[in-house]
Amino acid sequence: MIRRDGGQCTARYSDGRRCDLPGNDVDHIVPDSLGGSSDMDNLALLCAWHHAQKSSSEGGTAAALTRKSVHRPAPTHPALDD
Numbered sequence: 001m002i003r004r005d006g007g008q009c010t011a012r013y014s015d016g017r018r019c020d021l022p023g024n025d026v027d028h029i030v031p032d033s034l035g036g037s038s039d040m041d042n043l044a045l046l047c048a049w050h051h052a053q054k055s056s057s058e059g060g061t062a063a064a065l066t067r068k069s070v071h072r073p074a075p076t077h078p079a080l081d082d
Contacts, residue, residue, distance in 0.1 A: 001026065001043055009047035011054075021047035031058050 002023070009019035023045030030036030046054065 001040060001045060004040075005045040008045070009050055010044045011046055011050040019047055019050060021049070023047060025051035027051050027054060033058070 005023055007022060009021045009023045011019045013019070025046050025048055027044050027046045028036045028038070029042050029044055032038075036042050
């Protein structure tokens with residue numbers, strides 16, 4: 001994978017340029033928590049900064065998928081109870 005990605009971060013900026021920092025972190029393109037695998041076609045080389053940014057955003061997505069919603073009845077004021 002290092003050879004395949006040229007030892008360079010594979011992240012792209014909004015204008016299409018590729019990050020010019022060395023790739024030193026292996027990233028799961030589709031993370032394990034969202035059903036991704038460890039196959040070579042699901043791995044990419046990222047610099048530490050881009051990896052931290054991507055992992056941070058994915059953590060929120062994974063947490064939202066496992067979060068349970070609790071619906072409670074709306075409380076009434078004790079003076080309105082019969």
